[in-house]
Amino acid sequence: MSSSDLQAPTSTTIATASAAAARKKPFALRQIIDHVVLIAGSLFMLVPVLMAFFTSSHTDVTVHTNGLQMTFGGHLAENYYEAMLVPGGFTKTVDGMRMLMNSFILGIGFSVGKIIISMLAAYAIVYFQFRFATLAFWAIFTTLLLPLEVRILPSYEIVQGMGLVNTYTGLIVPLIASATGTFFFRQFFKSVPNELIEAARIDGAGPVKFFIDILVPLSKTMIAAIFIIMFVFGWNQYLWPTIMTTDESFFTLVRGIKQILNVFIGAQIPEYGQAMALAIVAMVPPVLVVVIFQSWFVKGLVESDK
Amino acid sequence: MIKSQFKSPLFPYLLLLPQLSIVVIFFYWPAAEAIRSSFYLEDPFGFSSTFVGLDNFRDMVSRSDYVATAEFTIIFSVIVTFFSLAIALLLAVTADRVLRGASTYKTLLMWVYAIAPPVAALIGIMMFDTLVGPIAGFFQALGWNYQLGTNRFDTAFAMIVISIWKQVPVNFIFFLSGLQGIPKSVQEAAAIDCASSTRRFWTITFPLLAPTGFFLLIINITYSLFDTFGIIDVVLKGEPGNNPVTLVYKVFLDGFRGNDLGGSSAQSVILMILVLILTVFQFRLIERRVHYN
Structure with a gap:
């Protein structure tokens, strides 16, 4: 002023x-x-x-x-009923329930996997002194630079070469290869007061005990916030599931949208009702999670993108 | 402040092992592979490949469809970024000001964040459908013969509107939290000094929101370049035909449909360089943002 x-x-x-x-x-x-x-x-x-x-x-x-x-x-x-329980229509062999289940497997598998892996990595980076610490830090954080879309073709070929096409592992694990979660937990761990680790040491607690008994309970809210963000992110994946799953029994609801369109082209009277029913079912779980846990969600989003 | 740290010869490596192995196998390996194959020409059956230096890049920039795609991508990104930021800013400033119903508005304006881009696009192409869509019907009533999927401009219009619709909630959340981060004392001082609320906005609130705005600018450019893939794929129903596509969609088309591995990789490398530049900007802005806080 x-x-x-x-x-x-x-x-x-x-x-x-x-x-x-x-x-x-x-x-x-x-x-x-x-x-x-x-x-x-x-x-x-x-x-x-x-x-x-x-x-x-x-x-x-x-x-x-x-x-x-x-x-x-x-x-x-x-x-x-037609969209969820009767196989056929948009897909030939699976019904909407199967796709709903696959969406939950992808959403939960992705978020839980990512939280575990990134918490462990962030714990090592913040709380340990070791040789190559800086190298490990940069190796992990460089992944923030390139989204999956720009390396999609070689990623597909590598995963295909490992025989992971049409498996849940091939669907979920490659998506975890980005450091957003690790970055988030690193920020949080750095804000945890130093006195806690001093006190734990005086009491004779080792690194495993400190992690399980002190750090994890302390991170509860953070874990919840990041779970919500990651669940929505995993549930909403489209490109990777589209190229990774050709077998209908692995289709997620969002992947199934592509199938709806294939049937729409050249249909006399497209199945509008069923298509919209699937669209609604595909959005209800992530929308409910975001609306019910709104404050955690906003906190997680705003903090994690910093 | 330096953290007290544990010393252990092996344990930290054990903790890092899962993350590092995933990152190496599913990030560094494919990224290196993309860069390598951008310098090679693979025969159509995938049996052999020849080193061709920068030929793939030269080919790419000399092809008119690549240039047209790049041009469309720029126009698309600028329009989507501008409108989703502008609408979100207007809504956030207004939502920050009202007293009654603030939390209801907040929920109503942010929940679309949770909808997947292709699901949003499926609803979008129904709204814009030439036969059953109310928006197309409205345009037709106004005398605009709106044809989704057959007219280039009309298809691009639908892509842009759906992309904006999907991105407004994210921007709204960040702008609102930025506004709520402005100290009450500053706002009160501004209210005393400056009677006109429009002037107050442009001279006090807007500059204070600038760090959030710059940060969102990068986020939005990245969104319109990459995350709109699902929207574009659904609007085009997987068959681009004569319709415009973005650069990321072209990487996918040439790589998976055209089987042009070298050309697709060269395009990937160009996009990688673009993202690197954006991310370096973003990191510098983050540092600034931390300073402001």
Whole structure:
């Protein structure tokens, strides 16, 4: 703030008082505008998804002749039953339940694997003195530089060469090869007070005991926050599952979207209802996790991207 | 502050072993392989490859479809980044100001973060569908003969709108937490000094949000370059035809469909260099952000 702003307190006080008086009426208007902006924003986010939901309660013929729907039709159970429990339709051999299960395996497997591996690595980096510590640090953190998309073809060939196509290992493990989790835990461990490790040492606790009895309980909130972020990230993976799984029994819901499109092309009347039902099922678990654990999620997101 | 540390000859290596082995096998090896094969020309059956130096790169930049793709990628990234940041900033500033219903608005404006890009795109192509989509219907009623999938411009329009829709929540979360990080005392001082709330925003709030904004700028460029893959693939229904694609999508197309390993790798290497530059910027900004805090 410049010094000129502070020179004439009396004139500014008067100006504020008169401005406040003048603003009395537009103030209410301003609040109304604020709410209009926020409601418009919320509708922008909400309406497409609501429309997908309502459309999933109508028959394909209704949608085909009248367009997407914004009212509730009577065929909700039918569409969801077909999409979730009857193999065929978009995929030939698996039903939606199988894809739902695969999505959970990918989401949970990815997040748990990543948390364990990155906590161990971050523990070594922050709490140990060893030769090559700097080298290990850079070797891990360089992975933040390149997203999977730019090395997708060689990654596929390597994983294929290991015979891991159409396996859960091939689906999950290569996705863990990035240091976001390690970076996050390293930041957190560095903020843990030094006195704790001193006290643990005086009490004769070794590195394993210190980790399990002190550091892990202390990291509970952090673990929860990163679990939410990673679960959503893993659940929503598309490119890697698309090239890694050709066997339908390994399809996730998000991977299954591609199958929906393949059936849509050249269909007389596309199965709109089932497609929208699968889209809704594919978004419900990650959306619920984010909404229910909103404060942890926001904390995890804002902290981890620092 | 230097941490008290344990000393143990083997234990830290044991702790690092899982992470390091995954990183070496699934990161360094493929990255090195991408760089290596960008200098080689592989015959179509994959039996042999010849060292061709920079030929793949020369080929790439001289091909008109690569140049067109690069141009589209730039336009796409600029529009998506600009609008998703601008809309999110407007919403965050407003949500930070209202007293009633603030937490409800916050939830309503951020939950779309959890929706996968291809799922968002599936709903998007329904909304923009020439036959059943209400948005396409609206445009047609206005006299714009909107044709998703057959008209280049119309397809690009849908890709851009869906990409913005998917990215607004992330930016909103970061802007809002940035706004809430501005100390109350600063805001009150500003309110006393400056009656016009518009001026207050541009002279006080906006500069204080700048570090968050720069950081988000990099995040958004990275998003429009890479994370929009799922959106583009679904909007194109896997068949680009005459429609525009981004550089990352072209790497995928040439590598997996065209079987042009060398050309695809050369494109990957160019993208790697681009990401490296962006990340170096990002790290420098992070340092600045830490200083501000």
